Amino acid sequence: MRSYTKSELAEMAGVSARTFTRWLSQHKLQLQQLGISPNAKIIPPVGVKYICDKYGISFD
Numbered sequence: 001m002r003s004y005t006k007s008e009l010a011e012m013a014g015v016s017a018r019t020f021t022r023w024l025s026q027h028k029l030q031l032q033q034l035g036i037s038p039n040a041k042i043i044p045p046v047g048v049k050y051i052c053d054k055y056g057i058s059f060d
Helices: 006-013 017-025 028-033 045-055
Strands: none
Touching (some): 006 017, 006 045, 028 045
16 A cells, blocks of 8 residues: 555545545544644545545445
């Protein structure tokens, strides 16, 4: 797994970047515990795994 931008993850999820940002805001504490800033543009692999598991995003 690699780092992805929020825009890339939003596209994989089939939602707008704005909607994706709203989704992430619901997990602000968990993401901060993973070392991910709320303003981060690039999500590191540990955050990508968490987000993909939480929202069922696949890499197909």
